[in-house]
Amino acid sequence: MNAKPPIYLFLLLIIVSPMGIDIYLPAFPQIADSLQTPLSNIQVTITLFLAALGIGQLIAGPLADRYGRKPLIIAGLMLYIASSTVAALSQQIEMLWLTRIFQGLGTCAVSVSVMSGVRDSYSSERTASIYSYINGVICVIPALAPFVGGWLSETWNWRATFYFMTGYALLIGIISLWRLPETRPENTVCSAKLIHWAQYKPILHNSIFQFNSGLVMLAMAIIIAFVSIAPIRLMVELNLNPTSFSIWFGSNAIINILASFIAPIAIRKLGKTKALQLAITMCSCAALLILLLSHIAHPFAFMGPIFVASTGFCLILGICCSSALAPFSKRAGTAASLLGFFQMAGASALVGLVNLLPMASLHIMAIVMALPLAWFIFYKKDVTLKVYDK
Known part of the structure; x- marks a missing residue:
């Protein structure tokens, strides 16, 4: 039997995902000035990263089954290192866009292999607790990474945030080569084709x-x-410095952590259908609030509605992720990869399209917050069945 990888290594590896999103956010205005491009073009770097992360899920799982978890982790880290380095050297926005796509693909390879490695190595009981640790890391990093990114960009410049990603991935890659065993079971079945659309x-x-x-x-x-x-809202329109931005941005990560603990209790007390109705109501109220408070030039007028919507987000994910996969006990892996595709690539594409609308950023935020209600109304007749309350 293969040796079990140390749990701390899984946690260190999964950090590349949230770090790739959050560490350079305080440097957005700097990047726009340096590359002489509108801030809207810098926003696209988030969308491209997450879209690549989502699309890659359709192929990363089959690759991990065919070639093993460790080779895919090392390949993903190498791609992450190379793309982060080139991103730091970028002189045009188009090059930064391209590197963010490859960063997303590298991140996807690492993340999928980590999740598979946990499942390979530990019992179902132990796996649940390790996934909880992983989710905890994913929630905590958005609260910490902006502080690191803000300090790096203020002390040096925005390029330092990408060099930091390079250094971190290089260090974790060396540790993985030394300490990470292959975990793929010997009886793993691999299809001839990587992707079967059927x-x-x-x-x-x-x-x-x-x-x-x-x-x-x-x-x-x-x-x-x-x-x-x-x-854009906090640093450009409200003139917050990177440190103040990091405090406000990180506070939402804390709200997410608290909401992730509260969500299971609410679902248990209310039932899935009523809890889902509550979650969608919260998102809709947040949309209304952000419009009503848009004339107030204070961070809380923006972040308050975000806190409400983030709580609704945690409830929706807790209910709908499990319900989406419930009918597919014999194809859980395929269904999970497709769900991940919609969650990352679909959501990123949607935000990219909405951002093209000629309107203020707060109005765009309000539209996105209201979309779950529109979807809920569209499917209203069978909601109780579809959330799998039984």
Whole structure:
């Protein structure tokens, strides 16, 4: 039997994902000035990273099954290192866009392999607790990374944030070469083709999956829109410095952590259907609030509605992720990869399209916050069944 990898290594590896999103946010205005491009073009770097992260999920799983978890982790880290280095050297926005796509693909390879490695190495009981640790890391890093990024960009410049990503991935890569064993089971079955489109057809035609994956995508779009709009609203329009931005931005990560603990209690007390209605109501109220408070030039007028929507986001994910996968006990992996595709790539594409609208950033945020309600109304007749309350 293969040796079990140390849990701390899984946690260190998964950090490349949230760090790739959050560490350079305080440097958005600097990057725009340096590359002489509008801030809207810098927002696209978030969308491209997350879209690549989502699209890559369709192929990363089969690659990990065919070639092993460790080779894919090392390959992903090498791609992450190379793209981060080139990003730091970028002189045009187009080059930065391209490097962010490759960063997203490298991140996807690492993340999928880590999740597979945990499942390979530990019992189902132990796996649940390790996934909780991983989710905890994913929630905590957005609260810490902007402080590091703000300090790096103020002490040196925005390029230092990408060099930091390079250095971190290089260090973790060396540790992985030394300490990470291969975990792929010897009896792993690999298909001749990496992607079989036919295997996704019955999942896509399932109304339970359609309803829940749609809500997961729209809820994730709220977070992606917030991440891309926050630097503009807080640092450019409200003139916050990188440290103040990091405090306000990081506070939402704390709200997410608290909400992730509260969500299971609310779902248990209310039931899935009522809890989902509450979550969608919170997102809709947040949309209304952000419009009503748009004339107030204070960070809380922006972040208050975000806190409300983020709590709704945690409830939606807790309910709809499990409900979307519930009908597919025999194809859980395929369904999960498709759900991940919609959650990341679908949400990123949606935010990218909405950002093209000729309107203020707060109005765009309000539209995205209201989309879960529109989806809920569209599917209203069978909601109780589709959230899998039984």
